Amino acid sequence: MIGQIALNSLALGSIYALTALGFVIIFRASDVVNFAQGEMMMLGAMIGLLLYRDLHLGYAVAFVLSVVICMAGGAVVERIAFRPLMNAPHFTILLSTVAIGQIIRSGVRIVFGQEVSSFPGVWSADPISFLGLRTTALNLAIVAVTIGTLLVFVMVFSWTRIGWAMKATAQNRRGAAIVGVSVSRTNAQVWAMAGGLAAIAGILLAPLIIITPDMGVIGNKGFIAAILGGFTSLPGAVLGGFALALTENLIGVYISSAFKDVIVFVLLILVLLVRPSGLLGRQIVKRV
Amino acid sequence: MKAGVDTVASSPRWLAGAAIVLATLSPLLLGSDYLRFVAVLILINAIAATGVNLSMGYCGLVSVGHAGFLAIGAYVAAFVVNHVSGNAVLAIFAGALAAGLVGVVIGLPTLRLNPLYIAMVTFGFGQATNLVAVNWIDVTGGPNGLAVNAPTILGVEASNTTLYLIAVALFLGSLWVAYCTGQSRLGRAFLAIKESEIAARSMGITVERYKMIAFAISSIMGGVAGGLYAMVSGYVNPDAFVFQVSVLLVTMCVAGGLGRLSGPIIGAAILTILPELLRPFAEYKELFSGVILLGFLILMPRGLASLVGGWIAASQIKRRAV
Secondary structure, three states: OHHHHHHHHHHHHHHHHHHHHHHHHHHHHHOOOOOOHHHHHHHHHHHHHHHHHHOOOOHHHHHHHHHHHHHHHHHHHHHHHHHHHOOOOHHHHHHHHHHHHHHHHHHHHHHHOOOOEOOOOOOOOOEEEEOOEEEEHHHHHHHHHHHHHHHHHHHHHHHOHHHHHHHHHHHOHHHHHHOOOOHHHHHHHHHHHHHHHHHHHHHHHHHHOOEOOOHHHHHHHHHHHHHHHOOOOHHHHHHHHHHHHHHHHHHHHHOOOOOHHHHHHHHHHHHHHHOOOOOOOOOOOOOO | OOOOOOOHHHOOHHHHHHHHHHHHHHHHHOOOHHHHHHHHHHHHHHHHHHHHHHHHHHOOOOOOOHHHHHHHHHHHHHHHHHHHOOEHHHHHHHHHHHHHHHHHHHHHHHOOOOOHHHHHHHHHHHHHHHHHHHHOHHHHOHHHOEEOOOOEEOOEEOOHHHHHHHHHHHHHHHHHHHHHHHHOHHHHHHHHHHHOHHHHHHOOOOHHHHHHHHHHHHHHHHHHHHHHHHHHHOEEOHHHHOHHHHHHHHHHHHHHOOOOOOHHHHHHHHHHHHHHHOHHHHHHHHHHHHHHHHHHHHHOOOHHHHHHHHHHHHHHHHHHHO
16 A cells, blocks of 8 residues: 555656756755746646647647746746846845746736646556556656656756856855856756756646646645755755655545645644754855 | 834824824725725735734745735634624634734744745745635635624624724734834844844844744734634635735735835735726736736835835935025
8 A cells, every 4th residue: 555655656756856856956056945936837837738739749849849938938037036136135036936926827827718728648547557556657657757857957967067057156156156157147047947847847747637827836845845855955855855745645545635735734844843954955054 | 224113203203193093094984885895905904914014024034825824813703703702803813813823833943944934834834724724614614715793892793884993993003013113122123133134143132032023923913904804804715815815915015115114004005906996907916916016126126115205305304404
């Protein structure tokens, strides 16, 4: 039973992990929590749906295009909500991302309407059995795409100049600028990358749920996952995503599925109480 | 930057006070029930926004889940009126107390961390509260909401006028609390924390305790606003306390003027009246509030009150120069 629950959690955990990763890379580079991340995820799913179902592009083409559009969107958000306010107090930037999220959500609602649509199945949702466990091709595909994305992500981070610039900026903005890293360009790249991650998460999530302009709420889960992982650690974010999905499913099966999200929130408060630095994070220390 | 110490307050204090009391009482003269209801809504929003302003504008603690405190205040007040005692004041008091307690429970683990955590946790709190309201059907009536019995005052059923007077009293009370906070040691400690936690700590301010006080007052005011809403509207449902409401409250503070006594009130008045005037465009309401928030943050971060304040200050300087 536990094995089955764990297996079921992998697909959901993948989506949480990707969203959480977006939160963490933006936080590390720009020192901001991007409240529009969930909306970027919704936008990714919406655009994917539009391209695949309505414009009849192939799934792969729709997938890639949607990710590219959301990466551009992420860079635009950085330009509008972050850059003009870079030297403003923290909470100003935070609120501006809240505003951007609201604008995206209501914009999508005005353009597409509050219609509830589902993503046409690309991968089969028929159960596959092995070793006494059951899963679906859809779930396996979600996990596979996530692993692929994470590999690409790690490669970009460790082997490319863009990745080095991101790491340098995250460590010390001024230091990075001194050695010739364009901090503003790096910020734009990080926000674009987070937009792309959100889009991937959104399209992968799309067949599992119904798509509405409000589905960005699930971004909140990425958030909680990021906190569980420590909010500063990239592997922590991924681990946090899977841990959160597993916890949720366990609660859903053994306690109450209606109050699952409420119990998760209470657990989050407890985690903050006992171990605010999360699973793998370091305590965020501010030096003068 | 001055916080709490409003420029308006430097004009004779009793004059400003009398003007505020008269202005808040004047809607009683309005013949139309609808206009009076809008006036009450402004008062309710002003109370809630004053609460948000206390934590965010004075102390730098962002709450993007304040609708959760309103929800707790509203549902608890509704429960008290329906099942315990019909007294409106008692019900609102119970709602405020419950909201304050929850605020403390959430604040305790969160406020000692990086200030970003309180934003994240209040966000989750807002969602969680809404989920409870939707799913705990036995108590909250679920998505369909809950009808609230007519509240009483001293055993007599409260008329609309009585409820309006209660709203005015609570509004003036919140304003007074915010004013006193801004003028006192407490307000100066909040401001110091907002400017730099490290500097505040090194001056001997117990940062965690003061943040907790700011957040508790703020959540109590949210509870008061919610309880009042339940009494006035006679009906509570989860849709009245969604995330957008939290964002709207923040927008009121930012548009009016963060950290100023008059800011949230100006913001509440404008952002309550505007959607009523623009009802045919209700579809665009949310978009509109997002654009206003972003626009003010980038173009006029000190809000509308800074215009008025700036004008008064300028005229005073001119007078002195003459």
